[in-house]
Amino acid sequence: MEEKSGFLQKLRRLSPLSLPLCFLSFVFLDFSFRYFYRFVGGTSVLSYKPMLFTAGWALLLTGLLGLLPRLARRIAMMLLILLFSVLTLVHCAMFNIFGNFFTFSDTNFAGDGARFFSWSYLNFRKALLLCIVLAVLMMAFAAFLVPPKPESRKKRIISKSAAGAAALLSLVPILCMHFSLQPKSDTMWWGNTYDPNAETEIYSEFTNTNRCVMLTGLYQYTFRNFTVSFGIGQSHQGADKLDAYYESREVSPDNGKTGLFKDKNLLMVMLESADTWLLTEDYMPNLYALQQKSINFANHYTPLYLSAGTFNTEIVSLTGLIPAVSGLPSRAYSTNSFPLSLPNLFRDAGYTVNSFHSASPAIYSRGSIHTNLGFEAYHSYVDMGMDDYMLDSQLIRAYDQMTSGNKFYSYLITYSGHGPYTEEMRNISDPHYEAAKAEVAKSGVTGSAENMEEYTLAVAHAMETDEYIGELVDKLTGDGHMEDTVLVFYADHYGKYMSDDAFLKQVKGVGENKNELYRTPFFLYSADQKPETVEKYTSSVDIVPTLVNLFGLDADRRYYVGDDIFGDRGGAVLMPNYAWFDENVYYSDAYQGEMTEAMQERTADFRERVNASWDTLKSDYFATWKGDETKGRKK
Template identity: 50%
Template sequence: MKEFIKSIRDTLGSLSRRFGLASLPLFFTALVFLDYAFRWVYAGAAGGTRLLSLKPMAFTGCWALLITCLIALLPRLGRRIAMGALGVFFAFLVVLHGVMYNVFGHFFSFADMNFAGDGAKFFSWTYFRLPKKMYFFVLVFLLMVAAAMVLAQKPKAAGRRLWIRRGCALALVPLCLLGLGFTHQRLMPEESYVMTWDASVDQDALVYRSFTDTNRSMKLTGLYQYTARNFAVSFGIGTDARSAEELTEIFESRVLPAANEFSGSLRGKNLMLVMLESIDTWMARPEYMPNFCRLMDEGVEFTDFYTPLFLSAGTFNTEIITQTGLVPPAVGMPNSGYSTNAFPLSLANLFKGEGYRVNSFHPASPGIYSRGSIHENLGFEKYHSYTDMGMDDYQLDSQMLRDFDSMTAGDSFYTYIITYSGHGPYTEEMGNIAAPHLEKARRAVEESGVTSTPENMEEYTRAVAHAMETDQFIGGLMDRLEESGLLKDTALLFYADHYGKYMSDKEFIAQLKGVRAGTPELYHTPCVLVGAGLEPVKVDKTVCSLDVAPTIADLFGLDAPLNYYAGESVFSPGEGLVPFPNGGWYDGETYFTGGEGTQTGEDHRAAELIQRVETSMEAVRTDYFRSWGK
């Protein structure tokens, strides 16, 4: 054995002596290779490749050269350790980006760490079904790094080559930094340019400044600049917040539409807001969810409703948006802030001010996403978890009806309900949800005409079974309201927290929805308002989750200045627009990103919409409403 080890050591030493000069160039090449391979595999995530565009090329080249130069300054053992550590780190980062894209449809952001602990509770190995070529490229990268480590030379006794290498490395470091700084400034808009919100704003500049659209940011910058820039933005390094006076000026300058024919039409009625976990348009079929589909036929259905996601925690994202009317900042805001910041215009606070009983209900523990403290801070009297509702299995929505009396307590009540059973993964890991409905789901799926791989169809069938459990709750809730005589005085708004993103195959999700991956139509979700004597009608206006709070405030005649909300009442005159984290918007027909051009003329409303979103995020991040109205 000793002779074998000596033989290996001699072989490695011989390779190092003969090819040692290739060590650093090989490591540099490995870094460039990983970035280009990663962005090529996920080119569709960002709407097309930019592998040969100047800015990402400059960022990648400068970062790879800078890292290589810094490693060159180290002794051989230090070089090997640094190469190995960085190689493993970047390989892990690429896989992490792939897993995040597989689950959430976007790449990893350091801001996601705010929700990492809660999100890990829903971990599944199915999320590691990345493209095989990505795993292959990661393996090639690691082999290149390992080869560079083996070839790392021991300095000659005279040290001449050592000093030449270090001298060249030191000379290149400032050039790399200069290149990074210059390219950064070319993308970073001037502050005055941002503050004016001119209709000719360059979307690339807005995306790079806010860095909330991770997919497009990766496309603009490449892996290494993305990592550095995302870290800085996520933790508020080098960013300045607008003053309260500036925010007030923006809020107050907004021109609001006049009252509409529906304003105040539900004044004094009870309200139940029911957010449906992962219930997508492809689940809302009569053979899968007969109770929910009946409501869409009998109520006010918003046929073009969308739930844009600004946070990786999709449920929490829509929860905050629909309860406060504000947009949660994707970066620079710890989860604890929602437990301490002031939200005087939240629906719970507004209804409480009108004398309503206000309570929230969700099976999950109060510690998940800190809902117990956050809901109390939003104005709810109590957050009712599965223990409060007397549930045996917190994952079964139908068991929430055991606490129906608490849901309808008081002469007037505002009740917020979040369902659970639609959650993924759709595997044996959550088989207790599917079990009561699985045979029925298999029969319905067989008759549906949907086809795909056996793996996809098994997930699809289980997803349908999950939806059936939620539908059982919906039917039971409506029956209880009817039996108790409350339905005539109670309006219910059912909407989804996000599209059904827990299927492993993202292309299959797009196929089920009949859309192209990465387009706004992916975020199209069901939404219907029923009860309280409302007549059936189809509202075709393009609206979204940002419009929920101002719509409720408008319908119930609540005392709220609607110019402080990010959205507007869905019954306001004019066409609707849906904002997205990349600074783009959707008008129901065309998706505008401005990436290849600028906004023009008729896009003035879109520029105003982007301003509302940015200002709303800033208000939440800085706790603007703490001193509002004082």
């Protein structure tokens, strides 16, 4: 016991190292995280910017901890290092799944996403895990070394003053770097040319999570992203400036397909995870047969503006607006005004409008959001009489509800394509597993045993969705609705539930250009239209203005982000962070090629569209939409 006591006494002599070790543990955690993800973004791991931010925050946190009493300091030290360690793991998990680090905007949909969590999505680097453990142990030792309360009042004052001075000193590098990365006022206007490599623009908008993490480090990113994501201290363009922008925006005039489907019924189906490699004659023969007889958009892309991929595409394809990645709470979709949403427009045109999805109305707040968008009702699996909400084949039970009314617009979201493709969802895959296994064996696809099993299960999930499509076509044909109903099919996102990204790229035929992952099916069928392949590059934002034009709906297309596909504009895919591409060039904030005048104009135009969409949502712009023609508004 005396030897043990003597050893502890010797360790106690190291108590002056407590706060320096605390400082180093914060620095070490950040540096380890950025080192293992140094391939992300365009900032070197040794760049002075993140290092100054991190040093400043480590000093600030250490100084504030030094002001606390002994026990509170120990507890706070461990809580902080554990908080940032967990946050680091969350960043890693999000990057593994979505290719982007975590943003607090994702918390708006965290509860819904957690329902579909699978351990198979987590694949952390062992070396990084070891570094995180070392950082925690370093902090634990620093907490152990917290010195006892100084006996004299003078020493206590000196100790607290030193900690306070360190905290104040830490603000110098943090604020200096913050203000140096803020763009000048004359570069913050929509009409100016956007410099793709300007760190000031990246930092100001804070929409490119990957570059921002590497540019600012873990702690400044956390603080800055929190304030931006929840709109703290943020502003948006007011109604007058949005009026001016929308007045000046030019869109395609009416064309040969304007009103082509006027007064026809519309069944609009968003397919869960129905990627291009699944929509084949062997795997989904019913859907494939429809695609071959449809107007098929061969170069259609579905970018993910939010990590909640299905919800992201749902909002885009119903409103024509891009969900704001920051500063907009999820409740806004339940309370804002959306007079130009598809449900409202079809309702105004005398249609019966309803939405159908087997999931609970509480998930993504669909119950309130869909009625706010203009649907008469949101129908879940309970309303549709389904025994198992995961089985798309049971959606046919709601056929009469979907086709009710003299004219109907029914919006349907399938479910069975959802992942993970594991034992967890055998109720979906089991009825089709043997058929899927046989078709996969003939496909020529090869991979590890784990990848091939996951691939086979994905095919089985797709077969369950395809069974419903076959039953739907039979029903529509039997009652004559195939002649007066347009069927629109599109995917909510690519097959992101495959856990091996490299294998997914292999089966999809994607090379180094990762943007090809976002290419997804989109086609529309009408019995009186000949099959047609549209090669024009399109994305989710083009769906609404195209349908508005085809059905001759009374709406001013200037208020949508995208373009009518059959018009003389568009032809490019809008991506997150103001990126875009077409058949000739891919432009992003890392673009190093020569910027032609045409590219500069296109980039400025797309940037304006995205900003206007975000500001429209943030300000609830349409709440004051009064049909004042002098302001460019059309009721």
